[in-house]
């Protein structure tokens with residue numbers, strides 16, 4: 320299923336260089352983009368796959384300030400980390416550039432200047448929020464307030480992350496500076512605006528009328544609703560000192576808005592990649608596709624196209640197949656809350672298993688609605704699908720061929736109806752999969768790929784060559800030939816999804832991974848061709864491995880709760896007399912043992928200075944009996960005795976408690992005689 324384009328420019332959202340890559344990024348953007356591009360390359364199409372770090376904007380300057388480093392130092396760190404983890408995950412960008420580069424500054428600057436000189440901007444002096452304490456204008460994330468649309472109290476000056484609405488700082492209710500917490504004042508400042516209202520009619524024709532059929536419903540729906548609400552002029556400059564300086568006189572101390580410069584980053588990265596870059600951006604025979612997550616739709620479908628249109632020289636995206644969001648174990652993935660599976664950590668914890676994550680994230684991709692990643696599901700997908708279906712089939716085909724024929728591909732004899740049916744499905748499969756891929760339906764495409772492996776498995780299970788070998792050697796040759804031909808097609812068709820496994824299979828089959836057009840053939844492996852030794856493509860993921868990951872998340876949750884915990888308000892006042900009624904002493908633990916058949920209770924023997932007594936204390940989850948003998952504690956000695964689990968408890972040990980429930984003894988800061996009073 321070919322379209323009529325001569326070449327392809329495929330971009331993946333520029334990751335923001337203030338944190339590492341997580342599974343949400345991958346499932347939303349980079350994995351589908353990589354699958355698409357690998358597929359196009361397999362189709363021998365001319366494609367450039369473009370990405371890079373987005374290094375400007377307020378969150379970078381905020382982070383740098385916090386860490387006491389320069390913004391450049393802040394982005395250097397994450398740019399390298401992100402770039403490397405993409406490489407390790409086999410994301411096959413043709414270039415991974417960055418927006419702090421010289422070529423990008425020039426390109427973005429020239430772009431602005433062209434629009435400026437052509438009179439495409441409105442120049443406006445307006446009142447904007449200013450923080451008198453920090454002596455700075457408050458753009459974008461320097462200001463928070465309540466979203467007028469959904470009531471989220473932490474909406475930013477440019478966008479509400481809760482409902483996705485793009486905002487102006489002046490839209491916020493109860494605005495507050497994130498720099499100093501101060502309520503900002505209004506000050507005059509000059510900025511340049513792109514009058515989106517002037518592009519409204521054109522956008523309506525291009526998207527609402529023009530792309531009703533081919534854009535994803537979630538993308539189309541968002542665009543239509545924005546256009547229907549009416550578009551407003553949008554400022555494309557900011558009062559900041561980090562970014563691409565506004566290249567006109569009188570604009571000192573101002574830079575381009577990060578969402579003005581970032582998409583131009585796709586163009587500058589292409590420039591850095593090839594002197595032929597213009598073909599990929601200015602020729603109507605080029606198909607431009609932007610892969611992004613849903614929060615970037617407005618920028619890629621409304622603002623950037625309006626910029627390109629205003630410029631005049633550029634093509635527009637043919638499609639913007641944005642995904643919805645991936646969540647993690649029921650919660651929104653968040654860099655600031657550390658609620659994520661980080662790619663670089665995954666690759667460390669599961670070495671050589673990049674493809675397992677690729678499989679999981681594609682099979683479970685948030686293509687039409689938000690989806691949830693769970694470790695249990697991850698394990699099941701590996702063990703029950705990759706290993707049990709794909710791995711098992713390939714392994715049988717290769718192992719039996721080695722065993723029966725020393726690895727030489729046997730010839731087919733006469734075909735049964737079943738053989739013909741199987742070869743028929745094989746022949747049709749490349750078109751089925753490519754039809755889905757061309758429509759950005761990666762889950763369906765992957766599911767068809769697995770169906771082919773399933774078919775192979777079923778074919779072997781039904782024909783049982785391992786039994787037949789004793790009675791009908793000729794028939795087994797046909798069966799094994801067909802199984803091998805299916806394996807060889809799988810090798811081609813799986814490459815976009817599972818590139819590392821495809822390399823393994825290629826070495827097992829002793830044949831380079833072929834091109835898409837060859838897949839489906841019943842003669843990919845010539846009779847007599849010698850295949851290589853079997854290798855395990857996938858292995859079982861044990862409970863312990865995923866339990867460790869779940870524990871890591873539980874630890875994060877605990878740490879977050881601790882960080883967010885607020886102390887309880889004070890209780891009602893009491894009199895000194897009431898306080899004095901409590902007789903609290905310092906004592907020493909002489910003996911400790913677990914109370915039988917309980918989880919939480921320890922039986923303690925305490926030297927209180929006045930006597931030795933028994934106290935039952937609910938601290939067994941936090942202390943080993945052996946380790947606490949000899950420790951000094953505070954004990955309330957005049958608490959009325961009480962029987963607990965058949966033991967008479969005389970008094971109470973005082974404990975301090977963390978928000979997560981963990982406990983510590985209340986101890987004197989230097990040794991005190993047993994019996995010493997606490998006042």
Ligand SMILES: Nc1ncnc2c1ncn2[C@@H]1O[C@H](COP(=O)(O)OP(=O)(O)OP(=O)(O)O)[C@@H](O)[C@H]1O
Nearest residue numbers: 332334335343344347611612613614644645652654
């Ligand atoms: N959980 C997610 N599911 C799907 N796509 C996501 C998810 N998080 C981010 N993305 C997409 O990944 C791309 C790069 O994200 P970007 O670097 O801008 O980070 P972000 O949206 O600020 O995420 P975070 O706040 O988690 O760091 C964007 O297109 C974004 O829409």
Ligand SMILES: [Zn+2]
Nearest residue numbers: 466469479482
């Ligand atoms: Zn909102």
